Structures are given as structure tokens and as C-alpha cells.
Amino acid sequence: MPVDFAFSAMAKRSDRSPASWRRPFNRWLEGVEAGWSVPLLLACFVGIWTVYLSVAYHGAGLHPDVLETWTYGRHFAWGYPKHPPLMGWTTGAWTAVFPLTDWSLQLMAMTNAALALWFVDLIARRFVTGHKRLIVLLLLMLTPAYQFHAQRFNANAVLLAVWPLATYCFLRAFETRAPFWAIAAGVAASLAMLGKYYSTFLIASFALSAIIHPSRRAYFTSSSPWISAAVGLIALFPHLHWLATTGAEPIHYAATHVGAGFPASLRDAVNFLLGLAAATSVSAVTWAMIAGYRIKRLPRDLAAADPNLKLIGHVAIGTIALPFITSLLLGTDLPSLWALQGLFLLAVPVVCSTRYRIERFYTVNAALLVAGIAIAAAVMAAPAHALYRNSYGYEEGRNVYHQAADKLTRLWHEQMGTPLSIVGGNDSLGVAVAFYSSDHPHYGDPFAYQYSLALSRQVTPERGWAALCFDDQHDCLEWTGRMAAHAGSYVKREFSVQSSLFGIPGIKRNLVAFLVAPLREPDDAPSSLVNDAGQGGGHVSPQTDPPLRAEPDVALPENQPPGNAPQTTDPGANMLVDHGAARLFVVLL
Incomplete structure (x- = not known):
């Protein structure tokens, strides 16, 4: 692999004697543990992608899904038709402070994505330090989940922030078995369910991953899982009561996705996997360039990883395998976009399990790639998109x-x-x-x-x-x-x-x-x-x-x-x- 060795040599030389234009980026990498590098990255992310949305959709209205969440949020209720209430609550709270304008709700969507990345960083810092934490975030920014999927704020996008929050609280509850974290895990899990019932797969994956963990006996004989379960049910009770007394419309709406024949459900399930592979393809190639010949160590590194990091990897497998199996058994629809909020569950174990040093050269290059894509999107793609849509329109008008x-x-x-x-x-x-x-x-x-x-x-x-x-x-x-x-x-x-x-x-x-x-x-x-x-x-x-x-x-x-x-x-x-x-x-x- 001569090309890979050439990059490795270049990376080592760059770290020893960086070019002058790389030095500001290196200072940024040094500020990770000081606490300002990640907020700066997320602020830039929100700013540039909000500009992109404002330009790309200038002259057009917001997506009907976003307007629907605002319609729900105009009055507080424990449930709404079609979906659980979290998306309506979020939009209602946001518009109680911010004006009713397109840019306001576009900013809300990008803020939700940035909050999701912040929670992912909380998980990553449990296992790695320094600029490896940034690599996790940069790889996720190379997926479509945190920009294009996030901008259509709906029952799927609201889970972007809730799933990593629930995962972090569950991880802390499993590690410490302290009442505070057990309560937090229960509340966060209920929030995930109030976002979309698809979160059942996340919670089931928590339970299954805990069962196969080496410390399962200590966890399940403690009060932690039972406190989490009790608090989660109490937090969900008002919504469950609403379902029981109003005809359970969201359940009926979810049932409209059930009933396809086996060939159709098998096709959807396979496309589900292919869609997730496509969504992670740019990140996977970028990680392969970073790891280089060291990528062959991945199975060994994962096997020797912290058991709690393996726990997250098992949750990732569960959130993919369980909906796949359910789709085949029940004949349900299974678009891959329903699972995009769980991509962080793959990125965290892959990056954080590495037992070798990653040169700053690669992290700076990944940051430049992310920035280059964002700037090109805002400066070139957004105006072109606006012009095209002005002439050819949208199906929904x-x-x-x-x-x-x-x-x-x-x-x-x-x-x-x-x-x-x-x-x-x-x-x-x-x-x-x-x-x-x-x-x-x-x-x-x-x-x-x-x-x-x-x-x-x-x-x-x-x-x-x-x-x-x-x-x-x-x-x-x-x-x-x-x-x-x-x-x-x-x-x-x-x-x-x-x-x-x-x-x-x-x-x-x-x-x-x-x-x-x-x-x-x-x-x-x-x-x-x-x-x-x-x-x-x-x-x-x-x-x-x-x-x-x-x-x-x-x-x-x-x-x-x-x-x-x-x-x-x-x-x-x-x-x-x-x-x-x-x-x-x-x-x-």
C-alpha cells in the first residue's frame, strides 16, 4: 500500500513541522479539552447551514412537515394526530420566543442538529480525549442526517437530539447505578417515545445490550433499571391516558404502515440497509483514509474495547437488527430515514475503540472537507437550488x-x-x-x-x-x-x-x-x-x-x-x- 504509507509519512512530517496555514487549526484542536473547540465547531455548523437553508429555500415556503409541527404546537396537548407530541411541544416552545418566520424555524432545525452532536460528544468523551472527539463529530457531519434530514423538522428529526441524550443517560445509569442517572435515563427514554414510537427499538436495544454485558448482574440486581422503568412509565402516563381516552389516533396512523406482503417487506428491509450504507458512505471512505493500513486493526480494537463502549456498539446493532426483523415479521414500511438519528451509535465505537494515535494532519483534513462541503453548498448549491425550484416548483406547492x-x-x-x-x-x-x-x-x-x-x-x-x-x-x-x-x-x-x-x-x-x-x-x-x-x-x-x-x-x-x-x-x-x-x-x- 505505497499510497497509504506516503500519507502516513506526510502526516508525521506535518505534525512535527506543520505548514503555517495549519497552525490555526492545530490551535483549535488543542482547545478541545479546554472546552471551546466543540462549541465553536457547532456554532459554525449552525451558522453556515442555516444560511444554506435560507438561500436554498428563499422564495419558497417551509416544508409541510415543519408547518405541521407548528400547527400542533399552537396549543399544548398530551398527544396529537399521527405522531406523539414532542415535535409539537418543541416547535411551540421555540415560536413562543422566536418570530414566526422561515429563518426562525430553519434555525430551530439546525440548533436541534447541533444539540444532537453535543450529546454525541458527551458520550465520546467518556472514552477518548483530544481531537479524537472531533473526528466523531466530523464524520457525522459528513452524513446527510444533520443537515438535509434535520432541516425537515418532524417526528423523525426531533429524535436526532433525543436518541443520543437517552443513550448518554442510559450509559451513565448503567455505569454508576446512581438514582439520579436512573431517573434521568427513564425521563430521556420517555422523551424518545414521545418523539416517535420507533424509539421502542432503542429502548429494547438498551435492555438487550445490558443483558449481554459482563456487568449485567450488578446492574439488574441494583435499583437502577427498575427506577428507570418506573420513572419512564410515570412520565409517559399522561400520554398513555390521552391515547386511551381519545381513540389512540397515532397508533392507528402507525398501523397504516403495517400490512405489506413478505416480498414488499423484504424489499423494504433490504433497501433500509442499503440506505443506511449510502448515508454513511462518505464518512466510511473518510475514516478509511484516516485509519489507512491501521484499519485492519478494527476487529481487534473492538474486541479489546471498554465493555461500556461495546455496550454502545450492541445498541447500534439492535437499532438496526430489530426494525429489520420486525419489518419482515409484520410486513411494515421501513424507510432508512427512520434510523438516521442512530448513526452516531456506529461512529462512536469505531473511532473511540482505536488504540493508536491519530495524527492531527488527518483531523485538520477532515475539518477542511466538512467546511468545504458546507461552504460550497451555501455559496453554489443553494442559489442553484433556489433558481431551479423557482422554475420547476415542488409537488406540494x-x-x-x-x-x-x-x-x-x-x-x-x-x-x-x-x-x-x-x-x-x-x-x-x-x-x-x-x-x-x-x-x-x-x-x-x-x-x-x-x-x-x-x-x-x-x-x-x-x-x-x-x-x-x-x-x-x-x-x-x-x-x-x-x-x-x-x-x-x-x-x-x-x-x-x-x-x-x-x-x-x-x-x-x-x-x-x-x-x-x-x-x-x-x-x-x-x-x-x-x-x-x-x-x-x-x-x-x-x-x-x-x-x-x-x-x-x-x-x-x-x-x-x-x-x-x-x-x-x-x-x-x-x-x-x-x-x-x-x-x-x-x-x-
Whole structure:
């Protein structure tokens, strides 16, 4: 291996007599144990990737998953449809402090990724010191998990920080068997479950890894695992009670991923492994360049590693093997992105088990590679991505979220003279209007075509509502038309919006809006219907009743079929409200 020996000789010479441009990097490596190198790395990571997101998605709205988490977080509850509540709590807490802007939630996503790397460093420092700790973080930064996966903050991305935190607390509880760490492990494990039920595989891996550890008797005969289990169940009890009393919607949603045949589940399971291999490929090649000929020592180093480091390696195997086996047995979907938050479980044992010195030459080169990719992404890839998407758009219509929200809000104010309180229709458009409209209306049942989050009692049909569908979404149009017709007289508007990037016109989308007037007495002034909750996007009380939804096949009068109810066609005309029909609709709800 002449090339490898050439690099080894170069690394030794560089460490003895570094080039002048390497000296600042060497000083940075020297500051790891002083406590400032890792925070500096993470601050730079957050800064440059937040810039990337701001540029790459300039002119487009946030991903619907991110807007969904904000919609959940508008009111505190022990559970939400589709997923457990942690992602909604996180976004709600963040937006209670930071403004409702794209950059704010992009910063939240990158801060979550940096927090995840900080927790990984807490684990790594249990086994190595100096710049080997940085190598762990740099290798993880070369995976897509902490930038591209993290930016779409949802039930998967929220686990990026929770899994390493839970692993660290479990490791400390196993090592010390102290009550404090046992309690912390239980709380962290419950947080993981409140993030996504997929975390069952992490917790099961903790238990299995502890069972095969040489110190298993000391651990299981102590109070530590039982304190952790009891505290975890107590912390989960409010959510479990919510599941039992509300129909367990997240369980039903998870069950929609079950039921594929064996060939399909086998294909998904194999693709799961291939996806993880692809996600770690750049890091694996980088590590091979760092280890060089010494990589052949890896099996021997792992065999001689600290038993607690082996514990983490066993947890890594469990979090890959258990979902693989479960997918085959139950016929479930198994995208590899569900497991990206666990990549640190592979990186920590591989790097921290090394029993040889790694030259600073390699760590500086890895840092330059990470920095080079980030800078190239922010300076070149991000503008190119923004230009491309401005012309070709996104399937979910993110390019026109801002314009659609502004247009619908203007139409509502022109027709009704009150703030928009409720928005319904298409899911992605509904959560987008809720976020980007200056009125911040609420989105959910019974006016949402697909969404199942119940509206608060404070947000009632008497305040009126608007709904929005893309013109090619015929199911949404038919269903929303029935809802509007059943409410009484309404306005239907068709309009086009166009994306724009620094004045460059982009893709056009056609939308259809339905506007149902607030219920008011003839002598009531419009100002009496101001929606205090909607004006500032304020938090509201959680809905305690089962969600209500008007069925799409509701019987309508023969002279008033869906889509042909009495409509006001003059944009400037005041809308007449059929008070009898509107009151009937309110009573039915």
C-alpha cells in the first residue's frame, strides 16, 4: 500500500513541522479539552447551514412537515394526530420566543442538529480525549442526517437530539447505578417515545445490550433499571391516558404502515440497509483514509474495547437488527430515514475503540472537507437550488405558499371585513395559510380535507371560515364544495399565484377558494366578530371532544348540489348570508 504509507509519512512530517496555514487549526484542536473547540465547531455548523437553508429555500415556503409541527404546537396537548407530541411541544416552545418566520424555524432545525452532536460528544468523551472527539463529530457531519434530514423538522428529526441524550443517560445509569442517572435515563427514554414510537427499538436495544454485558448482574440486581422503568412509565402516563381516552389516533396512523406482503417487506428491509450504507458512505471512505493500513486493526480494537463502549456498539446493532426483523415479521414500511438519528451509535465505537494515535494532519483534513462541503453548498448549491425550484416548483406547492396565504387573506378581508379565523381544505395549503397569513387562522377538523387535528372550542363556525384547494385536486374541491354548500351562501373564487425569486417570475399554480361568512345579526358591526385568538397566532386550549367532520356524502337539497350553491360572483359585492342554513350548520356541529 505505497499510497497509504506516503500519507502516513506526510502526516508525521506535518505534525512535527506543520505548514503555517495549519497552525490555526492545530490551535483549535488543542482547545478541545479546554472546552471551546466543540462549541465553536457547532456554532459554525449552525451558522453556515442555516444560511444554506435560507438561500436554498428563499422564495419558497417551509416544508409541510415543519408547518405541521407548528400547527400542533399552537396549543399544548398530551398527544396529537399521527405522531406523539414532542415535535409539537418543541416547535411551540421555540415560536413562543422566536418570530414566526422561515429563518426562525430553519434555525430551530439546525440548533436541534447541533444539540444532537453535543450529546454525541458527551458520550465520546467518556472514552477518548483530544481531537479524537472531533473526528466523531466530523464524520457525522459528513452524513446527510444533520443537515438535509434535520432541516425537515418532524417526528423523525426531533429524535436526532433525543436518541443520543437517552443513550448518554442510559450509559451513565448503567455505569454508576446512581438514582439520579436512573431517573434521568427513564425521563430521556420517555422523551424518545414521545418523539416517535420507533424509539421502542432503542429502548429494547438498551435492555438487550445490558443483558449481554459482563456487568449485567450488578446492574439488574441494583435499583437502577427498575427506577428507570418506573420513572419512564410515570412520565409517559399522561400520554398513555390521552391515547386511551381519545381513540389512540397515532397508533392507528402507525398501523397504516403495517400490512405489506413478505416480498414488499423484504424489499423494504433490504433497501433500509442499503440506505443506511449510502448515508454513511462518505464518512466510511473518510475514516478509511484516516485509519489507512491501521484499519485492519478494527476487529481487534473492538474486541479489546471498554465493555461500556461495546455496550454502545450492541445498541447500534439492535437499532438496526430489530426494525429489520420486525419489518419482515409484520410486513411494515421501513424507510432508512427512520434510523438516521442512530448513526452516531456506529461512529462512536469505531473511532473511540482505536488504540493508536491519530495524527492531527488527518483531523485538520477532515475539518477542511466538512467546511468545504458546507461552504460550497451555501455559496453554489443553494442559489442553484433556489433558481431551479423557482422554475420547476415542488409537488406540494411550497413555491406559492406566501402568495396563496396573502391572496386568501385579502379576499377574506374584502368580503367579510373581519380577521380570518379558520382555514380548511388541502392539508399543505391549510397549514401554510395558518402560518403565513397575517391573521394566523387555525387549521383542522371539521374543515380540513385530510387533517385530523380538532379545532379549539374557542374557534367556532360562527366566525366563518375559508378553504383552499389546488384546481387539479378534484377530491378536495368536491368535498370542500359540499362543506361550503351545507353552511349556506358562500363565495367561490378562482385565482392564480406565481412564485418569484428576486424579481424573477417562476412557476404558476391555480387555486380555488371557498369563503363562508361569519354568522352575525343584521345590526352587528363587522368589528364585533374580530377573532382575538387568530390575530396573533396565540395559543388556544386543546380540544377535548372527539373531532367532528361533515361527511362528504351528506345529503343536500336537490336545488343546491355541491359546487352550485348560491354564489356571489361579483368580487366587490357584499355577500348575503343565509342565516337559517348557517345556524343549522352550527347546530349540527
